[in-house]
Amino acid sequence: MTDTQIAASHAKAAPEIKAAPEMTAAFDEFMEAFEAFKETNDARLGEIEQKLTSDVVTRDKMDRISRAMDEQKKVLDQLALKKARPPLGRTASASAEITEHKQAFEQYIRRGDEAGLREIEAKAMSSGSGADGGYLVPDETDSAIGRRLSVVSPIRSIATVRQVSGAVLKKPFAISGMASGWVAETAARPQTNSAQLAELSFPTMELYAMPAATQALLDDAAVDIEAWISSEVDTVFAEQEGAAFVAGDGVNKPKGLLAYPVVADSAWSWGNLGYIATGAAGGFKATGASDTLIDTIYSLKAGHRQNANFVMNRKSQAEVRKLKDAEGRYLWQPPATAGEAASLVGFPVVEAEDMPDIAANALSIAFGDFRAGYLVVDRTGVRVLRDPYSAKPYVLFYTTKRVGGGVQNFEAIKLVKFAVS
Incomplete structure (x- = not known):
């Protein structure tokens, strides 16, 4: 199996994660920087083959693109952590359940799609829908x-x-509380009325x-x-x-x-x-x-x-x-x-x-x-x-x-x- 086939099989096995718009935009910028990086690096390798050394302009360009990619990767990591971080006062599992419920409920309200809510009911082994x-x-x-x-x-x-x-x-x-009373040291203690x-x-x-x-x-x-x-x-x-x-x-x-x-x-x-x-x-x-x-x-x-x-x-x-x-x-x-x-x-x-x-x-x-x-x-x-x-x-x-x-x-x-x- 080739590297491409192995990567494809892992992609199919991994759960699909819906990215937020800002994460999608950051990822697109990261990929553009990566394409520019590959193009510049290919030019550098070509120069080395022809001249046994690379041009200083090409090396500077490579350094700039590399730093830009580092910055874009940092932004991506921060957005990913923000998406995964549970809200204050909730556990991670509770946050995931709430997010899933909220998304499924919005699909139901907007389009009448009950599939997500029914799936949540099945997972919880309980009925979220009343008889009516x-x-x-x-x-x-x-x-x-x-x-x-x-x-x-x-x-x-x-x-x-x-x-x-x-x-x-x-x-x-x-x-009313229980009845009580004063008694002498040796006097009988009659039963009191209960509350x-x-x-x-x-x-x-x-x-x-x-x-x-x-x-x-x-x-x-x-x-x-x-x-x-x-x-x-x-x-x-x-x-x-x-x-x-x-x-x-x-x-x-x-x-x-x-x-x-x-x-x-x-x-x-x-x-x-x-x-x-x-x-x-x-x-x-x-x-x-x-x-x-x-x-x-x-x-x-x-x-x-x-x-x-x-x-x-x-x-x-x-x-x-x-x-x-x-x-x-x-x-x-x-x-x-x-x-x-x-x-x-x-x-x-x-x-x-x-x-x-x-x-x-x-x-x-x-x-x-x-x-x-x-x-x-x-x-x-x-x-x-x-x-x-x-x-x-x-x-x-x-x-x-x-x-x-x-x-x-x-x-x-x-x-x-x-x-x-």
């Missing part, structure tokens, strides 16, 4: 949607967020969006498809989430904090949210309006109070911004620096437009430790199903995410009710 079809988006896209939701959906940003792989998260909760446990259930509900694009847009290689899907989906998902986390009825959506039974805080019991009345229907009392907010703050236990936030919409915040304490100081204070939240009586104010406006009997302000009090449940993965048939000439992308939510600690959140009692 669709494929999981790559990790980068899923993360992008999650991060931007935290900015737009205020309840998500202050609540506890749990990732689950199943349809329902069941959470045991100790309503009372409650099981809370948080089912995940399907949230969907269906952005559309023309095939011409998908064929445009300059378009970042994953970024486009994220930007189309994240805002509508956040709007739906924000409304559900506040007032969702729990039917095909998360259960919002205002959907639970409410009782006067003096009669609070587990399973209800306690409220403090303002003493006036549809507003604060004419005098001592700040007393309502102070009472609300101190209705929380100290452990929850130190992590608490006020939650209200923009119109309600406009009203509380006018309130002063007995010394004439404003209770609402602007943010200290850019990016921080405003404060009310020293506690951060979170603006949630889905909270009701101030009106008679309205529960317009919530105060509490939402990290302890409210739980958001995300089922792992965002799925995309490509539909090129239903709305020609557009290609639809049926994008789904399963989200649940509900109150997990009923003593960690209090409400302000704009009512006499």
